[in-house]
Amino acid sequence: MEVRTAPALAVPQTSSELEVRIRKRFPHPEGTFHLHVHFRALAGFTILFGASGAGKTTVLDCIAGLTDPDQGRIALGGEQLYDSDGKRNVPAWKRHIGYVLQDLALFPHLTAEENVAYGLRQFGAAERRARSREMLEAFRIDRLRERRPAQISGGERQRVALARTLVTEPRALLLDEPLAALDRPTRSSIVEDLRRWNQRYRIPILFVTHSVEEVFALGEEVIVLEAGKIVAQGQPRDVIDAPRLETVAQLAGFENIFDATVLAGHEDRGTMTCRIGTASLDLETPMIRAEAGSQVRIGIRAGDIMLATESPRGLSARNILPGAIQKLESRAGMISAFVNCSGAEFEVHLTLAAREALSLSSGKNVWVVIKTHSCHLLRQ
Template sequence: MAQQVADLHCQISQQKFIKLHAEFSCKAGELLAVVGPSGGGKSTLLRMIAGLNKPEQGEISYGEQIWFSSDNKQFLTPQQRHLGYVPQHFGLFPNLSALENVIAALDHIPKAQREARARTWLERVNLHGLPERLPANLSGGQRQRVALARALAREPSVLLLDEPFSAVDRETRERLYLELARLKEQLSIPVIMVTHDLNEAMLLADKMILISQGKLLQQGPPREVLTKPRNEAVAKQMGLRNIFDAYVVAQETERQITWLKFGEHLIASSYIEQLDVGAKVRWVIPNQGVRFNSITKGRLCRSFNKLDITIDSMLVMGESVRIVASMQGVKHQLNAEVPLHLAQKLNLAPGVATEVALKSELIQILETDLDA
C-alpha cells in the first residue's frame, strides 16, 4: 500500500567525516534538485534521507512521521521509511532478469501480486518485451529504466535519485528526462535528485538547493537561483562568468535604481537600500541579460546600460557562439553567448567594435559573505 501523501522536511548538521549543514523541505509532487561539485556532500545527504547514513544532529520527517531525530534518539531503517532509491550505477542484481529485479523490491506486498505489479511498472517506464533479459544484456538507458521501475513499484513515500542520468549517453538522457517529467506529473510524492549537471536541474526541478563543501549556499526555483545568486560562490557555481567590481555612485529611491560606476560607464541596477554611496560592490549578470540583438534596430534607447565593446574572440559551439569582449576602462572581459544566426546577421567577428545593452533588472549586486 502506498503511504499517505506528505511533504519531506530535513534539517541536519554534521561536523565529523563529511561536514554537512542543510535545512530544506520537498513537497509532495515536487522535484528538488541537489546540485553541487563532486565531494560537496550531495550523495551523503541523499544517503542520510534514505537511512543509509546517520547524521550527528537534526531531524528528518515525512509528514507526521519522524524518520530521524537526534533529540528523541529516533532512527528509522530504510525499510521502515519505505522509499524508492536509485543509486548512481543503478544497483541491479546481475544474476536476476529485469522482471526479477523489480519483484525483489516488492517483499512488502503478497507474493501473488508481485509479478503483475512488476510487469505493470516495466510497461510504465517503456520497457516492453524485455522483462526476461539480464542487466548485462540491457543498454545503459534500459538498466536505468529497470532501476526506476524497481524504485517506483514499491509505491514509495519519497523517490531518491543519485546522479540518475550520468551513466547513459546524451540521446538516452534526453529521452529519460521526458520520462521522468511525465512520471513526476503522475506521482504525488517528493522526488529528490542529486546532480552536478546544472542543465538537468534547470530542465527538471521545481526547486533546487546548491551545496558546496557541505554548506547549503542557496535554495529556490532554479531560474531564480540563476538570475538572483546570493553571493559570488553561488554565481560561480551556477556557471556565471560576468562578475565585476563597481562603485555605488547614487541611490534613487523613487525610481528604485542603484547607480554603479563601472569602468567608464554608468550602470543602472536593481535598488538595494542598504548600500552607501562610494561603497565598492561585486555584481553579476547572467548571459540572458547581455543583449546584442536590438542594436541594429535602434531599440536600445530604453536601456541605460549601453557598453562599448571590442570582440576579442569567438568560439562556435554548434548553434551558438561564445564571445569574449573587452570593455573600455575595465580589466575583466565580458562573456556572452548568442545564437550563431544572430552573430552572422550582426556581422560579429574578432576585432569588431560594437555595443551591447545590459538588462537592469538582471543585474544582481552580490552579498559579501565574510565567512565565505
C-alpha cells in the same frame, strides 16, 4: 495583547512533506567536514545543487537511513524516521523511501524484470509480474525484460533503476545524479517520464545534480549546498540567475568554463587579456587584481555568445574569434551549437530561427562574438 493560539494548526501539514534537520561531522582529507542542513521538501521536485563534496549525497544517505546523522530529526509525512532526542531511528528497509544511487547498483544476477520486481516481495507472483510489467512499459523497457544489466545500455540501465525504485511506490524519492552519465536526448526523455510519473503520485522528490540544465528542466525549488551548508534556496530563476554565490556561479549559468592565464592588464581600458589554457586563443576580459602569468577561470554563458557567418565589423564586442561548427543539437525549442575556435570549444545557444536564417550546419565556418563583460572571472 492577543494570545496566539496554536498558529501551527493554521497551516495543515501535507501528508507527504519531508522535513530534514540534521548535523553530521566526519573526517575529510581537508579537516573535519561539517554537514548542517535544515529544509522542507514538499511534493514535487526539489533540487539539491552543489559542487562535488558539498554533502549532497550524505544528505540523501541520511534520509534513506543508510548513514546516521550525529544529531537532528528527519520526518516524512509527519512520521519520525530519525530523531536524536527521541532516540528514534527507523532502519532503511522500513522507511519506504526510494533511492536511486548514482551508480544505479542493479543486481547483476537478475534480469531487468527481476530487478524491477525485486522490491515487490510482499505480493504474490501474479501481482508482482503485473506491476513490474506495467512499470517496464511505462519506462519503455519492456523489450529488455529478459536481459541482465551487463547486456543493456547506460540509458536503459537508468530506466531499469528508476522503474525498480518507483514500482515500490515509495513515500519519497531520492535521486543522486541519476542522469549524469547520459546523453542529452536520453536525459530529457527520462526527465519527461519522471515528470509524468510524479503527476500521478505527488511525492517529495529530492534530485541531486550539478547540471544547470536539470535544475531548470525539473526544478520547482532548488537548494544550493556549499561545504555542508545551505547557502541559497528558492525558485531556479531567483537562485541560479543571480550567481552572487561562488558555487552557484561556478556551476550554474556558465556552460563554458575555461582555465586561462593572464597575459597582460590594460589599466587604462579596465580590461585584460587572458590566454585560454590549451588553445592559443586570447580573450579580452574585465580587469581584476591579478598579476600577469596568474591563473584564472573564465565563465561564459552559452546564451551570451553570438555567431556570425561573416567576419563582423563595426561591433563593440571585443572578442571576435573564427571557428568551425562541430555539431548542432536541438532541444526544447532551441539549438546548442558547439564551435571549435583554435582548439577551444564554445557552446552557443541559438534560436531555431537563427539557425535557419544563417543556414548553420556542422562544418560551417563561423565567427564567435563575445563581449568583454560576458567573460566572467571566477575565483578558483
